[in-house]
Amino acid sequence: MKGTQIFLFVFVMWVLIIVGGGLLISIIAPLTINGHGKFDSILDSGVKALIAMILVVVWIFILSKIKNWIFHKQIKN
Amino acid sequence: MLDKIILAILVSAIAFFSVYITTPFLIKGLEKRNLTVKDYNRVGGAMVPRPGGPSILVGILASEFTLYAFFPTAEILAILITTSLAFVVGLIDDRKVLGGWFKPVALAISAIPIILLGTYDPHLSFPLFGSVRIPELYIALVIFMIPVTGNTINSIDVLNGVASGFMTIASFALTISLFIVHNYDIALASLPLGFVSLAFYKYHKFPSRIFPGDSGALTLGAMYGVLAIVGHVEIIAAVALLPAVINSFLFLSSVKRIIEHRQIKSNPVTHTDDFRLMATTDKDAPVTLVRLILVGGPMTEKQVGLVIFRLAIFSAVLAIVTAFMMGVKI
Numbered sequence: 001m002k003g004t005q006i007f008l009f010v011f012v013m014w015v016l017i018i019v020g021g022g023l024l025i026s027i028i029a030p031l032t033i034n035g036h037g038k039f040d041s042i043l044d045s046g047v048k049a050l051i052a053m054i055l056v057v058v059w060i061f062i063l064s065k066i067k068n069w070i071f072h073k074q075i076k077n
Numbered sequence: 078m079l080d081k082i083i084l085a086i087l088v089s090a091i092a093f094f095s096v097y098i099t100t101p102f103l104i105k106g107l108e109k110r111n112l113t114v115k116d117y118n119r120v121g122g123a124m125v126p127r128p129g130g131p132s133i134l135v136g137i138l139a140s141e142f143t144l145y146a147f148f149p150t151a152e153i154l155a156i157l158i159t160t161s162l163a164f165v166v167g168l169i170d171d172r173k174v175l176g177g178w179f180k181p182v183a184l185a186i187s188a189i190p191i192i193l194l195g196t197y198d199p200h201l202s203f204p205l206f207g208s209v210r211i212p213e214l215y216i217a218l219v220i221f222m223i224p225v226t227g228n229t230i231n232s233i234d235v236l237n238g239v240a241s242g243f244m245t246i247a248s249f250a251l252t253i254s255l256f257i258v259h260n261y262d263i264a265l266a267s268l269p270l271g272f273v274s275l276a277f278y279k280y281h282k283f284p285s286r287i288f289p290g291d292s293g294a295l296t297l298g299a300m301y302g303v304l305a306i307v308g309h310v311e312i313i314a315a316v317a318l319l320p321a322v323i324n325s326f327l328f329l330s331s332v333k334r335i336i337e338h339r340q341i342k343s344n345p346v347t348h349t350d351d352f353r354l355m356a357t358t359d360k361d362a363p364v365t366l367v368r369l370i371l372v373g374g375p376m377t378e379k380q381v382g383l384v385i386f387r388l389a390i391f392s393a394v395l396a397i398v399t400a401f402m403m404g405v406k407i
Contacts, residue, residue, distance in 0.1 A: 006320075007391055015396045018203070067364075
């Protein structure tokens with residue numbers, strides 16, 4: 001079938017969404033920052049948002065690598 | 078329950094037949110006013126009427142207002158207002174050449190009624206792991222989601238029938254998923270999107286008699302985004318949209334900035350002598366889903382469309398599996 005690698009790409013994206021969600025809920029969400037008084041909630045949300053953004057960057061990096069791999073493999077074929 | 082089934086049949090029929098009946102009149106009207114664009118992938122470059130957005134909006138408004146008459150909920154109101162605003166944004170873009178940033182910003186503003194009407198739940202649910210409460214971040218997500226879904230569907234509107242066919246598959250997957258997660262009211266409200274897309278596909282499929290234009294694509298995409306938010310199925314909706322997301326991702330990662338398609342200097346796709354589509358060898362051309370599909374060799378427009386539909390069905394199945402996984406916790 002034409003474009004089989006793209007189906008694999010879609011599947012990998014799906015797995016990354018589920019794994020990313022798992023990381024977010026199991027590890028990042030329970031984190032709490034204390035000891036900064038009234039700034040606790042802002043710091044807490046900010047750090048979590050920062051970690052989530054780093055995860056998104058990592059996610060995009062992985063997808064870029066997979067895209068290049070698929071593209072080069074198809075060109076070779 | 079029986080009354081909801083009857084209502085589901087009624088709104089589906091209204092959505093489908095409103096578009097099915099009004100689109101031929103719209104085609105004639107657009108031809109009469111010379112509002113046509115060249116179909117570059119067709120031998121001889123036929124002129125095709127554009128935009129089909131008005132008939133799509135008629136179908137959505139007629140069916141959602143009917144639903145609102147029976148169930149006057151804020152969620153349906155949010156669907157109606159945001160979708161209509163997205164249509165206006167698209168119509169402006171259809172008529173005037175605007176910068177690449179106009180659509181994302183205007184669509185973000187279109188999302189404000191969802192927040193003002195309080196039709197969102199600041200919990201983001203993931204399969205297997207449960208949900209996370211993100212009150213402040215969720216508002217940003219609402220603002221972000223409508224431009225993303227709108228532009229994602231708009232960016233896949235590159236071949237005859239692809240945007241409407243893709244939307245038909247994705248929105249029916251979303252409806253099934255909403256039923257699986259027991260959100261019956263929003264499932265009912267999502268039915269018109271699938272039936273409107275299906276009716277429009279009849280005229281949009283290869284060889285197209287009408288193009289949806291920005292007004293059509295943004296209307297469909299924005300409504301899909303609102304349904305995902307008010308139905309609390311954001312992740313499921315994203316999964317069903319994966320092939321279109323990949324298209325946007327490929328485009329943005331190769332172009333590295335937000336630009337309009339018309340601003341692209343090198344076309345990612347060229348033609349063979351027998352007018353089949355072929356991936357360009359131009360290194361400056363952006364990478365798109367169609368170009369990636371064509372790397373395997375030249376194909377007809379119809380064949381490329383079928384590969385995209387197979388990808389859409391694959392993603393739809395993954396979305397439904399994700400919906401089932403929502404009920405499982407590890």
